[in-house]
Amino acid sequence: MKLYSTNNHDLKIDFQSAVFNSMPQDKGLYMPVEIPALEQDFIQHLDRYTLREIAYKVSFALLQDDIPANDLKSIIDDAINFEAPLHPLDEDTYVLELFHGPSLAFKDFGARFMSRVMAYFLKDNEQLLDVLVATSGDTGGAVALGFLGVPNTRVTILYPKGKVSEIQELQLCSNGQNIRAIEIDGTFDDCQHLVKQAFADDELNSKRRLTSANSINIARLIPQTFYYFNAVAQLFRKGKREVVFAVPSGNFGNIAAGLLAYKMGLPVKQFIAATNVNDTVPRFLETGVYETRPSVQTYANAMDVGAPSNWVRIMALFNEQRESVKEMVKSYRYTDEQTVQAIADIYRQFNYVACPHTAIAWLAIQEYQKQQAPADDTFVFLSTAHPCKFPDIFPAEIAAKIDIPEQVNALRQKEKIATAMPVDFDAFKAFLLTAE
Numbered sequence: 077m078k079l080y081s082t083n084n085h086d087l088k089i090d091f092q093s094a095v096f097n098s099m100p101q102d103k104g105l106y107m108p109v110e111i112p113a114l115e116q117d118f119i120q121h122l123d124r125y126t127l128r129e130i131a132y133k134v135s136f137a138l139l140q141d142d143i144p145a146n147d148l149k150s151i152i153d154d155a156i157n158f159e160a161p162l163h164p165l166d167e168d169t170y171v172l173e174l175f176h177g178p179s180l181a182f183k184d185f186g187a188r189f190m191s192r193v194m195a196y197f198l199k200d201n202e203q204l205l206d207v208l209v210a211t212s213g214d215t216g217g218a219v220a221l222g223f224l225g226v227p228n229t230r231v232t233i234l235y236p237k238g239k240v241s242e243i244q245e246l247q248l249c250s251n252g253q254n255i256r257a258i259e260i261d262g263t264f265d266d267c268q269h270l271v272k273q274a275f276a277d278d279e280l281n282s283k284r285r286l287t288s289a290n291s292i293n294i295a296r297l298i299p300q301t302f303y304y305f306n307a308v309a310q311l312f313r314k315g316k317r318e319v320v321f322a323v324p325s326g327n328f329g330n331i332a333a334g335l336l337a338y339k340m341g342l343p344v345k346q347f348i349a350a351t352n353v354n355d356t357v358p359r360f361l362e363t364g365v366y367e368t369r370p371s372v373q374t375y376a377n378a379m380d381v382g383a384p385s386n387w388v389r390i391m392a393l394f395n396e397q398r399e400s401v402k403e404m405v406k407s408y409r410y411t412d413e414q415t416v417q418a419i420a421d422i423y424r425q426f427n428y429v430a431c432p433h434t435a436i437a438w439l440a441i442q443e444y445q446k447q448q449a450p451a452d453d454t455f456v457f458l459s460t461a462h463p464c465k466f467p468d469i470f471p472a473e474i475a476a477k478i479d480i481p482e483q484v485n486a487l488r489q490k491e492k493i494a495t496a497m498p499v500d501f502d503a504f505k506a507f508l509l510t511a512e
């Protein structure tokens with residue numbers, strides 16, 4: 077696969093370089109030069125394939141020149157070792173549960189695939205890969221658990237003290253092996269700034285092989301297409317064909333992957349991007365003006381993004397035509413009050429507990445349905461995280477209904493290990509340069 081930069085269509089680089097660079101120098105994002113169309117026979121008979129078989133077919137179409145078939149198959153079997161089931165709420169509405177991986181969030185798909193792809197390409201390279209990641213919660217856990225035990229890699233996570241949930245902190249700080257956590261006495265922005273300073277530091281870069289595991293890496297986007305295909309496969313088995321996907325969106329990577337799947341031939345009637353009050357995209361689709369704003373804190377905090385980085389990828393998929401994007405992507409925004417109300421409504425109507433991000437996607441389906449003439453549609457909203465990760469949001473009655481997964485009980489037995497650090501680049505640099 078050859079990739080270009082959304083800021084420079086003449087730049088062409090191979091997949092391996094794009095994975096390790098993460099982002100082009102010109103600050104665009106990498107996109108495939110050609111988007112392969114999957115065979116009609118495969119698409120028509122998706123229901124015959126398992127999630128892993130689908131993942132292999134889809135990634136092979138993209139990466140056949142980069143990773144030999146057998147190696148790709150091993151990467152998939154190792155990375156995608158959990159399911160993404162559809163849970164019915166009623167006749168036409170399903171939750172696509174993407175939280176059955178080790179960190180209980182959809183980011184496991186991206187992080188597990190990316191870590192194994194990196195380890196694969198590192199084979200002939202002796203220098204340890206130092207992965208740096210700043211997190212406000214979910215990303216760090218997925219990256220930590222994604223890289224845990226992956227040879228020739230080491231992960232350093234920076235997280236803001238007191239600003240992640242208990243379960244998120246356990247996921248960051250209880251791993252040992254090749255994972256290290258630093259508890260920064262500051263904000264998420266401070267963490268991110270320290271990581272950026274590290275990437276700009278000549279001495280560090282000469283002594284360490286640094287890479288970032290952030291969500292714009294092309295190796296995180298590709299595996300997020302798998303569960304869209306697999307959701308349609310599950311619907312085919314139920315005789316359903318017209319599907320509308322609603323996606324809780326922050327940085328817009330998840331929905332960008334859905335739209336990539338659509339461009340590869342997945343039959344989808346409509347996508348709905350659901351946001352919290354960080355509504356840069358809904359405003360853009362309404363007004364035509366793309367105006368980013370500083371992010372505002374909400375209950376759906378993994379979506380608190382004022383400048384969604386993956387939006388340029390979506391525009392690129394639609395040749396920069398806002399009107400074409402508008403046809404395929406509807407977008408709605410919701411406040412914290414609406415989110416809490418939706419959690420209660422979903423619980424009362426369907427006896428189902430949805431995390432705040434997920435509840436926002438459900439709201440968007442209600443709004444879309446009101447605006448459309450009745451049709452024989454099937455609605456699928458993506459559940460991006462397990463509700464137990466956000467215990468403070470739920471009223472006690474609903475919180476009591478949350479099943480705590482096995483992974484979490486196991487975490488609670490472990491010791492928390494983190495290095496406390498002030499917001500001080502010299503201290504962070506010294507940490508990275510000492511000890512092997």
Ligand SMILES: *Cc1c(COP(=O)(O)O)cnc(C)c1O
Pocket residue numbers: 181182183214215291324325326327328329330331378379433460461
């Ligand atoms: C990261 C995240 C999102 C937002 O996904 P994007 O790809 O950034 O749009 C939504 N919900 C949860 C739980 C997340 O962790």
